[in-house]
Amino acid sequence: MKLSLLTDQLCVEATAGAHPSVDPDVTAICYDSRKVTPGAVFVAIEGFAADGHRFIPDAVKQGAVAVICRTPVAVDAVVIRVADPRAALAQLSCRYYGQPADRLTLVGVTGTSGKTTVTYLLEKILEKAGHRPGVVGTINYRYAGQAFTNPVTTPESLELQEILRQMTDSGTTHVVMEVSSHSLDLHRVDGCQYDVAVFTNLSHDHLDLHGTMDRYWSSKKKLFSDYLKPADNGNPVRAVVNTDDPRGRELAAALGTMVLRTAVYEDGDIVPLGVVRDLAGIRGSIATTHGTISFDSPLVGDFNLENILSAAGAALALGIPTAAIAAGIDTTGCVPGRLERIPEGGERYIFVDYSHKPGALENAISALRALTAGRLITVFGCGGDRDRSKRPVMGEIAARLSDLTVVTSDNPRSEDPLTIIAQVESGVREICPRRLSADALTTGWQKKGYLVEPDRRAAIASAIAAAHAGDAVLIAGKGHETYQILAGETIHFDDREVARQVLAAMNEAGA
Numbered sequence: 001m002k003l004s005l006l007t008d009q010l011c012v013e014a015t016a017g018a019h020p021s022v023d024p025d026v027t028a029i030c031y032d033s034r035k036v037t038p039g040a041v042f043v044a045i046e047g048f049a050a051d052g053h054r055f056i057p058d059a060v061k062q063g064a065v066a067v068i069c070r071t072p073v074a075v076d077a078v079v080i081r082v083a084d085p086r087a088a089l090a091q092l093s094c095r096y097y098g099q100p101a102d103r104l105t106l107v108g109v110t111g112t113s114g115k116t117t118v119t120y121l122l123e124k125i126l127e128k129a130g131h132r133p134g135v136v137g138t139i140n141y142r143y144a145g146q147a148f149t150n151p152v153t154t155p156e157s158l159e160l161q162e163i164l165r166q167m168t169d170s171g172t173t174h175v176v177m178e179v180s181s182h183s184l185d186l187h188r189v190d191g192c193q194y195d196v197a198v199f200t201n202l203s204h205d206h207l208d209l210h211g212t213m214d215r216y217w218s219s220k221k222k223l224f225s226d227y228l229k230p231a232d233n234g235n236p237v238r239a240v241v242n243t244d245d246p247r248g249r250e251l252a253a254a255l256g257t258m259v260l261r262t263a264v265y266e267d268g269d270i271v272p273l274g275v276v277r278d279l280a281g282i283r284g285s286i287a288t289t290h291g292t293i294s295f296d297s298p299l300v301g302d303f304n305l306e307n308i309l310s311a312a313g314a315a316l317a318l319g320i321p322t323a324a325i326a327a328g329i330d331t332t333g334c335v336p337g338r339l340e341r342i343p344e345g346g347e348r349y350i351f352v353d354y355s356h357k358p359g360a361l362e363n364a365i366s367a368l369r370a371l372t373a374g375r376l377i378t379v380f381g382c383g384g385d386r387d388r389s390k391r392p393v394m395g396e397i398a399a400r401l402s403d404l405t406v407v408t409s410d411n412p413r414s415e416d417p418l419t420i421i422a423q424v425e426s427g428v429r430e431i432c433p434r435r436l437s438a439d440a441l442t443t444g445w446q447k448k449g450y451l452v453e454p455d456r457r458a459a460i461a462s463a464i465a466a467a468h469a470g471d472a473v474l475i476a477g478k479g480h481e482t483y484q485i486l487a488g489e490t491i492h493f494d495d496r497e498v499a500r501q502v503l504a505a506m507n508e509a510g511a
Helices: 003-007 052-061 085-096 115-128 157-170 181-185 213-225 246-258 302-317 322-331 358-371 390-401 417-431 438-442 456-466 495-509
Strands: 012-016 028-030 040-043 066-069 078-082 105-110 133-136 140-143 146-149 174-178 196-199 239-242 259-262 271-278 281-288 291-297 349-353 376-380 404-407 449-452 472-476 483-486 489-492
Touching: 003 066, 003 085, 028 085, 040 052, 040 085, 052 066, 066 085, 078 085, 085 157, 105 115, 105 213, 105 302, 115 133, 115 174, 115 302, 115 322, 133 157, 140 157, 181 213, 196 213, 196 246, 196 302, 213 246, 239 246, 239 302, 246 259, 259 302, 271 302, 271 358, 281 302, 291 302, 291 322, 302 322, 302 358, 349 358, 349 495, 358 376, 358 390, 358 472, 376 390, 376 456, 390 404, 390 417, 404 417, 404 456, 417 449, 438 456, 456 472, 456 495
Parallel strands: 028 040, 040 066, 066 078, 105 174, 105 196, 133 174, 196 239, 239 259, 349 472, 376 404, 376 472, 404 449
Antiparallel strands: 012 078, 133 140, 140 146, 271 281, 281 291, 483 489
């Protein structure tokens, strides 16, 4: 593609560095100077760790024929100055890959928790309706029977447009996408106009980026104000909103008639009827504007009932028949790392969950608390180089709702694990001052208490060993992740795998 054709819709502030008649062929777009190849356009974005403007000379040396940047630079290439290189990157990516989103039916799912589960449910519903869905989410991105690692919830615009192009080329018809607040603030989903948007909930998270809950909420709302297609005669409903959440009620009121309201505890357009919840799943019916849907899901907990309602609402907004919705809900198995049960635990009910935020942790523990006949043990830690303010909050939540809290490491990253643990422990001690030792757990424990064990493997082992038949153990924070990041080093670590190893060792020892 010629540079002039690629950039003709950019809002250009100035052009320099080459004769106006120069119009090179563009062979690639890059924002990482290490990936530049001859013929590429290099976009200098200002990241959190480094400013791409510093690497412009390196990019030109490696063959970049043009540079998109915010500040002036003197190099032997076409230099195009714009006010916002991130927005420009999205525009260029859409153009380069042929506007793939325009050929897809897009569903965007946003909220603090529940996004991944809703995308899994919708994927299965779409399959049952005869469509060919693709998914872009936290665990991976997948389409046409293939799955690929996804390093972030919503990829950078360049990668996202490439993925969407691959999906269109494979015959994908619908794409269900987790849309993070980061992606909405950083122009990653520019070029995507969503046919349906879903809001799950809002709770404390990402304040290291947004600063306040109000700013975090403002970011989330952009999916509905900036990226959602307007209602029309063929599609009068475009949004599905959980109105059990206070922010959801605010959003639904603003959207008016183009919204379906889902609710477990409030009045809504999509509500549960005669639902039975236990550790085997959720069964019952959903009353909707299009009739009643009976379902029997292996997902556990009230928050997953909310997710089921959100997925059903999105499917109805897409015009999918109720029979396909029911079949999709019933056949969506355990979502990786989302209250995923480890069946080898037998009468010890052991679950692994990704809940690494206060609201998600409270939802997961509360779900098990309501369904557990015995005691509830929670193992968790907080990640390093992330929002520090949530650490004592999560400690308080775990201690308040659990009989035994085991505080351990998550992904400390560059921080001292013991410093993170101390911050979590300060919240635990507000509720439960009784600190136990690992040895004390082996002889039995009767009163609420907590244990500090920095080694995550040992923490999981202590929690499982302390559990009796009828007790539940929640291993929270990492979910589907298969690694741990310690002092900049990434090692293999899978909570599910470790739990199975611990159980196998206990069975062998006759414990």
